[in-house]
Amino acid sequence: MSKAKILVQLDPDPHASVFDAVVAVDAGVDHLLQYHQVTADQVRDLVHGTMFTRGINDLSSTAIFVGGSNVAAGEALLSAIEKTFFGPMRVSVLMDANGANTTAAAAVVAAGRHLDFSQTQALVLAGTGPVGQRAARLLSAAGARVRLASRDPMRAASACEAIRARVPSAQLEPIGIQADTQLQAALEGTQLVIAAGAAGIQLLDEASRQSCKSLQVAIDLNAVPPVGIEGIEVMDAAVERQGVIGYGAIGVGGTKMKIHKAALRRLFVDNEQILDAEAIYSLGCELEAQS
Numbered sequence: 001m002s003k004a005k006i007l008v009q010l011d012p013d014p015h016a017s018v019f020d021a022v023v024a025v026d027a028g029v030d031h032l033l034q035y036h037q038v039t040a041d042q043v044r045d046l047v048h049g050t051m052f053t054r055g056i057n058d059l060s061s062t063a064i065f066v067g068g069s070n071v072a073a074g075e076a077l078l079s080a081i082e083k084t085f086f087g088p089m090r091v092s093v094l095m096d097a098n099g100a101n102t103t104a105a106a107a108v109v110a111a112g113r114h115l116d117f118s119q120t121q122a123l124v125l126a127g128t129g130p131v132g133q134r135a136a137r138l139l140s141a142a143g144a145r146v147r148l149a150s151r152d153p154m155r156a157a158s159a160c161e162a163i164r165a166r167v168p169s170a171q172l173e174p175i176g177i178q179a180d181t182q183l184q185a186a187l188e189g190t191q192l193v194i195a196a197g198a199a200g201i202q203l204l205d206e207a208s209r210q211s212c213k214s215l216q217v218a219i220d221l222n223a224v225p226p227v228g229i230e231g232i233e234v235m236d237a238a239v240e241r242q243g244v245i246g247y248g249a250i251g252v253g254g255t256k257m258k259i260h261k262a263a264l265r266r267l268f269v270d271n272e273q274i275l276d277a278e279a280i281y282s283l284g285c286e287l288e289a290q291s
Contacts, residue, residue: 016068048141051091053101059271095276104132105280136172141169146170199230223253266283
């Protein structure tokens with residue numbers, strides 16, 4: 001008889017995410033154990049509780065989810081978790097703090113429906129944020145040439161170096177955008193734009209978007225007015241306007257939720273899954289191939 005599926009949610013925030021809890025229940029978790037204000041130095045004892053309470057053959061029925069709003073804190077928790085494992089004593093882990101991994105994966109999956117990445121010049125606006133960096137990383141690994149844009153050119157350069165450390169073959173160009181002329185230069189020859197900025201900040205106006213004759217796909221991940229790409233509606237899902245296929249935040253959100261739930265289910269396949277950005281994107285591609 002199979003054991004009940006237990007998900008241990010580790011969250012660095014003052015309150016564990018309700019959103020993540022609801023998705024876990026909808027994904028079929030039997031029991032959800034939530035811990036909030038978790039720090040890296042507390043991880044060992046919590047992970048030991050997941051590993052030493054069941055026999056090795058039953059460890060696939062216990063898993064860990066790292067959530068919260070602080071992606072850097074989530075990455076620190078994931079690193080501490082992995083250091084706690086030894087030999088077969090381990091459980092599967094999903095890291096999706098602030099939804100950064102599933103959102104970036106969903107955006108790249110959506111773009112891949114329409115573009116051959118090996119022939120794509122992409123522009124990631126607000127590319128130094130957690131979602132932007134991951135989208136740029138996934139696109140680079142898929143063979144796209146990526147311009148990573150930020151208001152701060154030094155931050156853009158630093159983000160590109162961090163991506164190259166993980167994707168040595170990455171074709172990256174850091175871009176500082178502080179004026180319309182710089183935006184126009186960044187758009188030149190671009191087939192794909194992904195806007196990954198903070199809520200309520202417009203990154204690309206409609207006139208500039210329409211002036212980019214090479215543009216084929218525009219993806220905006222901000223649902224709060226004003227949207228990040230003017231002229232893209234939040235509900236757009238492969239809606240074509242003026243020859244450009246557009247996705248809004250909610251349009252991408254359906255794919256994000258499918259990936260999120262599938263990733264949670266994947267945790268219980270065995271006790272060896274470490275689902276970070278690349279593994280989550282790979283799962284998204286599997287789902288896309290099945291649809």
